[in-house]
Amino acid sequence: MKLLRVGPQGAEKPAVLDSAGKLRDLSGHARDIDGETLSPAGLAALAAIDVASLPVIEGMPRIGACIARPVNFLCIGLNYADHAAESGVPLPKEPIMFLKSLGAICGPNDDVLIPRGSTKTDWEVELGVVIGTKASYISEAEAMDHVAGYCVVNDVSERAFQVEREGTWDKGKGCDTFGPIGPWLVTADEVGDPQNLQMWCDVDEVRMQNGNTRTMIFDVRAVVSYASQFMTLYPGDIIATGTPPGVAFGMKPEPRYLRAGQAMRAGIAGLGEQSQRLVAA
Template identity: 60%
Template sequence: MKLLRFGPKGAERPGMLDADGAIRDLSAHVADIADDVLTPAGLARLATIDPACLPLVEGGVRYGPCVGHVGKFICIGLNYSDHAEETGASVPSEPVMFMKATSALSGPNDPIIQPRGSTKLDWEVELAVVIGNRVAYADEKEAAAAIAGYCICNDVSERAFQLERQGQWAKGKGCDSFGPIGPWLVTADEVGDASDLAMWLEVNGRRFQDGSTRTMIYKPAFLVSYISQFMSLQPGDIISTGTPAGVGLGQSPPLYLNPGDTVELGIAGLGTQRQAVVAAR
């Protein structure tokens, strides 16, 4: 299944994508794509619904973040061998974890807002894991069973804030609009093996990232298991799993985003995103 949220910011409604790529309204069945809806039992109930029987959503609508009520927005740094190499970093002996503020979440086609004082605004196409079952101290088998599905995340970063302001990554990772997710949550059964998905990102029509999840160092089930040793994970928590080579920081010379630029990105089977860069007001 492909599950989504649509409508104005703060008033999104739950939806499902039908076989023709049209949005169907799930509001009569669930309040949101969140919480218990994401558990195995909740997804099983949704799977019994024929999308053709749901109201068709017509006209152009905004896609919201594909998951609601996100409790934790966890990211993994330097998790692709080619990206670690381009930044001159060593492959980490354990996953590098950091958090993005949940207020950074935005829709897949919402603008990227360049913060005041920003000089090094960067992009990162990433595969994000959505948790569907509470887990703590999970082994990899339990962790795999706890994955509700996957979506695209653009881990937008402000490198000067991240690397030059006392090395605290949260400063450069958690700004408003720095976490577009969606357009859809694709359930784990439909994605199947997530270890070889093509992924790409373009800026103003020029392709910078053209990689695959096969160069991911720590795979999704391992990451869920690993993180669960430090904190419990709940339905709706998001883990963004890192990016392949081709970020702005890795260019020679480095290249960064400015207002007026357009970013487009996608992952095989998970859809695409498109964001315009605008200045903070």
């Protein structure tokens, strides 16, 4: 299933994308695309619905973030061997974790705000892993049983805020609109192997990132298990699992960071595409 949320910001309703590419209204069967809906019982109930019997959502409504009210928006840094190489840093010995502000979450096609004072706003297409079952101290062998599905994430980052100022990475990662999610959540049964997904990001229609999840240092199984050793993961939580090479931060000799008026498009095979316009905050 491809699950999404459509409508004005703050008033989105749950929907499903049918096999013909039509949006179908799920609000008669689910409160929202949230932790309850993404539980094994919730997904089983949705799978039993005759999608063709659901009302069609006409027109071109705004698509919101595909998950409502996560408890945690967790990110893994430097998790692609080829991205670590372009950044000129050694491979991490264990996953680098940080939390992205929940206030960064926005719809997949909403405008992205370049923060005031920013000089180095950057893009990062990432595979988002969505938790379906509460996970605490789980093994790698158990990890995939806790995954509800996957989505596209753009881990937008301000590098000067992130690495040149005092403190942790968070101030360069959690700015408003720095977490576009979607367009939809694809359930794990439809994705199959998450370690062989092509992913890309364009800036002004120029391909900047062209990678594959096979070059992850720590795969999805390892990341979910590892994170659960430090915090409880709840249904609806998102883990952004790192980015392949091609970000502005790794450009030589001179990085070309984002400016107001530009546009980004990011996608992952089977998970759809998202696009944003850059505007000044």
